[in-house]
Amino acid sequence: MKNHIVDTSHCAIAVTDSEGAGPAVLMIHGNSSCRQVFRNQLEGEVGRAYRCIAMDLPGHGGSGDASDPDKSYTMPGYADAALELMAVLGIGRYAVLGWSLGGHIGIEMIARSDAVAGLMISGSPPVSKDPDSVNQGFLPSEHMHLAGQNVFSEAEADAYAHATCGVNAPFEPFLLEAVRRTDGRAREIMFAAFVAGKGADQANIVATSTTPLAIVNGANEPFVNNAFVSAQSYANLWDGEVHLLEAAGHAPFWEAPERFEPLLLRFLADTVGAAG
Numbered sequence: 688m689k690n691h692i693v694d695t696s697h698c699a700i701a702v703t704d705s706e707g708a709g710p711a712v713l714m715i716h717g718n719s720s721c722r723q724v725f726r727n728q729l730e731g732e733v734g735r736a737y738r739c740i741a742m743d744l745p746g747h748g749g750s751g752d753a754s755d756p757d758k759s760y761t762m763p764g765y766a767d768a769a770l771e772l773m774a775v776l777g778i779g780r781y782a783v784l785g786w787s788l789g790g791h792i793g794i795e796m797i798a799r800s801d802a803v804a805g806l807m808i809s810g811s812p813p814v815s816k817d818p819d820s821v822n823q824g825f826l827p828s829e830h831m832h833l834a835g836q837n838v839f840s841e842a843e844a845d846a847y848a849h850a851t852c853g854v855n856a857p858f859e860p861f862l863l864e865a866v867r868r869t870d871g872r873a874r875e876i877m878f879a880a881f882v883a884g885k886g887a888d889q890a891n892i893v894a895t896s897t898t899p900l901a902i903v904n905g906a907n908e909p910f911v912n913n914a915f916v917s918a919q920s921y922a923n924l925w926d927g928e929v930h931l932l933e934a935a936g937h938a939p940f941w942e943a944p945e946r947f948e949p950l951l952l953r954f955l956a957d958t959v960g961a962a963g
Contacts, residue, residue: 693775697759697768701749703741705734709962711778712955714741715769717787717851718834718874721748721865727944736962737955742772746870760876763886766795773802780804782959786938787811791889797898798887805958807901807951810937812911813919815890823915831910835878837871850909853936894920901925901954903947905935925954
């Protein structure tokens with residue numbers, strides 16, 4: 688396992704590299720989280736079999752704050768940062784695992800580059816720019832407004848950290864520290880840009896892109912309308928279905944890794960190739 692910093696035009700990006708022997712997998716966390724949320728995958732069978740690269744987004748975790756917040760703190764900006772990171776690392780073809788905001792970033796990436804051999808998303812409804820689509824894709828939640836709020840009180844930071852990792856999921860101090868550390872402008876600018884329709888039409892991307900797309904959500908999603916996700920049109924939906932993990936919430940890879948990882952391993956074998 689290797690932790691290092693990679694200089695990009697957006698900021699210095701903190702990376703954990705599992706140094707597995709197989710093809711590369713880029714892991715992108717959610718809003719106000721950090722790369723350590725993928726610890727189970729990095730340290731387990733997935734990380735040993737594949738070269739798993741988990742990044743901290745600009746303004747998050749061990750990465751620097753964006754040098755140009757308006758450029759970087761949007762879904763398209765984050766996608767460009769992720770693509771630049773992999774180019775700097777000299778990796779030309781890879782799979783992506785994106786959680787929540789990270790999944791939306793992954794969809795933006797497949798609209799911009801052929802480098803992504805396969806994309807697995809979790810907790811990321813592929814909505815269009817139509818406000819009705821956005822309203823249908825996300826469920827009403829007492830914590831949803833925090834996703835775009837600049838300054839958090841201690842109580843709000845704690846509530847957001849617990850809600851996003853899963854009510855029944857293991858909770859560790861780093862999850863709260865990640866929320867506290869996040870540049871509040873990252874939430875505020877990203878959310879405003881998303882509401883304004885900046886970036887690609889994600890519903891159209893998944894309906895037309897031939898890049899294999901896997902969707903693995905928790906059946907008890909508190910933020911995402913799973914019925915909406917299942918009803919969307921997909922050009923290349925892996926297994927022909929949206930996978931729902933029973934009794935799991937917004938972060939099934941963290942809450943139920945023993946059930947999530949067999950799906951991830953099978954998807955990676957189908958897209959970037961078998962490890963070893």
